[in-house]
Amino acid sequence: MKAIQITFDEALLDRLDRHPSVRERGRSAVVREAAAEYLKRRDDEDIARQYRAGYREPSDLDDEMEGWASEGAWPEDRS
Numbered sequence: 261m262k263a264i265q266i267t268f269d270e271a272l273l274d275r276l277d278r279h280p281s282v283r284e285r286g287r288s289a290v291v292r293e294a295a296a297e298y299l300k301r302r303d304d305e306d307i308a309r310q311y312r313a314g315y316r317e318p319s320d321l322d323d324e325m326e327g328w329a330s331e332g333a334w335p336e337d338r339s
Contacts (some may be wrong), residue, residue, distance in 0.1 A: 266291075 268276070276282055282290045 276287065276290070301309075
């Protein structure tokens with residue numbers, strides 16, 4: 261691990277230091293966990309945004325497939 265220096269607002273740092281999990285696990289462990297959760301949430305949001313964009317915007321494949329819908333044929337119903 262690498263030591264870093266970060267700056268906190270005094271009120272936020274006081275709240276953090278009073279939390280029982282910080283007292284039990286240590287400030288660094290809690291801040292590492294918060295950073296990992298932040299990055300995971302951002303990655304999940306990016307993936308969701310890409311899915312939405314992919315289904316919202318017409319793709320190049322739409323242009324290539326235009327006109328082919330009428331070319332298909334379904335087998336006769338034999339029931």
